[in-house]
Amino acid sequence: xxxxxxxxxxxxxxxxxxxxxxxxxxxxxxxxxxxxxxxxxxxxxxxxxxxxxxxxxxxxxxxxxxxxxxxxxxxxxxxxxxxxxxxxxxxxxxxxxxxxxxxxxxxxxxxxxxxxxxxxxxxxxx
Amino acid sequence: xxxxxxxxxxxxxxxxxxxxxxxxxxxxxxxxxxxxxxxxxxxxxxxxxxxxxxxxxxxxxxxxxxxxxxxxxxxxxxxxxxxxxxxxxxxxxxxxxxxxxxxxxxxxxxxxxxxxxxxxxxxxxxxxxxxxxxxxxxxxxxxxx
Numbered sequence: 001x002x003x004x005x006x007x008x009x010x011x012x013x014x015x016x017x018x019x020x021x022x023x024x025x026x027x028x029x030x031x032x033x034x035x036x037x038x039x040x041x042x043x044x045x046x047x048x049x050x051x052x053x054x055x056x057x058x059x060x061x062x063x064x065x066x067x068x069x070x071x072x073x074x075x076x077x078x079x080x081x082x083x084x085x086x087x088x089x090x091x092x093x094x095x096x097x098x099x100x101x102x103x104x105x106x107x108x109x110x111x112x113x114x115x116x117x118x119x120x121x122x123x124x125x126x
Numbered sequence: 127x128x129x130x131x132x133x134x135x136x137x138x139x140x141x142x143x144x145x146x147x148x149x150x151x152x153x154x155x156x157x158x159x160x161x162x163x164x165x166x167x168x169x170x171x172x173x174x175x176x177x178x179x180x181x182x183x184x185x186x187x188x189x190x191x192x193x194x195x196x197x198x199x200x201x202x203x204x205x206x207x208x209x210x211x212x213x214x215x216x217x218x219x220x221x222x223x224x225x226x227x228x229x230x231x232x233x234x235x236x237x238x239x240x241x242x243x244x245x246x247x248x249x250x251x252x253x254x255x256x257x258x259x260x261x262x263x264x265x266x267x268x269x270x271x
Contacts (some may be wrong), residue, residue: 041189
């Protein structure tokens with residue numbers, strides 16, 4: 001269900017999460033930026049995938065449709081360290097043509113995100 | 127006129143030091159100038175975000191633009207500084223064409239004591255037909271100067 005890029009980041013759906021839409025990114029050389037820290041692009045990629053998973057779930061219960069990314073704005077708050085990183089997307093508004101989605105990424109504590117993103121997606125209804 | 131040895135060389139930087147995420151995505155040096163740097167990302171099925179169309183995901187473009195704009199700051203300053211991305215906004219103007227190499231150009235247009243302001247564009251062959259536009263800031267905890 002996750003695309004090849006998600007696999008390239010090593011992402012998987014968190015089996016401990018009941019609603020099945022929390023993604024996990026393991027710490028690995030392929031997601032590292034400066035030594036010892038996650039690359040901002042990998043954290044952003046994780047949040048974009050979490051946003052898309054959340055939006056696909058919301059769309060599935062609303063007639064379905066294709067998703068096209070319009071934009072993303074990312075705030076980087078803390079360095080990502082040598083541990084698992086989690087992300088969940090939240091669909092703030094699902095319209096006919098546009099969806100507003102937010103996502104955060106965190107490690108130890110969801111209340112202390114390492115990054116946050118907000119995205120606009122174009123919805124192409126079938 | 128001799129060139130000072132401390133000048134930041136993005137080609138050397140990407141060949142030697144930068145493994146990790148950039149190498150994992152297949153990113154490489156493309157070109158640079160006094161306040162800009164370009165990277166290349168060859169098409170790779172591992173980067174695909176939409177299996178039906180074969181279009182690469184938006185994430186790898188963001189990663190490339192983050193790195194190209196980061197290097198543009200060091201080029202403008204003439205040397206490396208420890209800094210981190212504060213925020214980055216990407217507009218995805220159109221899908222990247224499957225099979226084509228994406229070129230990302232980052233430019234630093236202003237540096238203050240602690241903040242660097244950057245912008246950039248990505249294209250897949252024709253710079254006049256960009257596929258993404260970015261704007262953002264970096265912050266140097268120890269200061270840029």
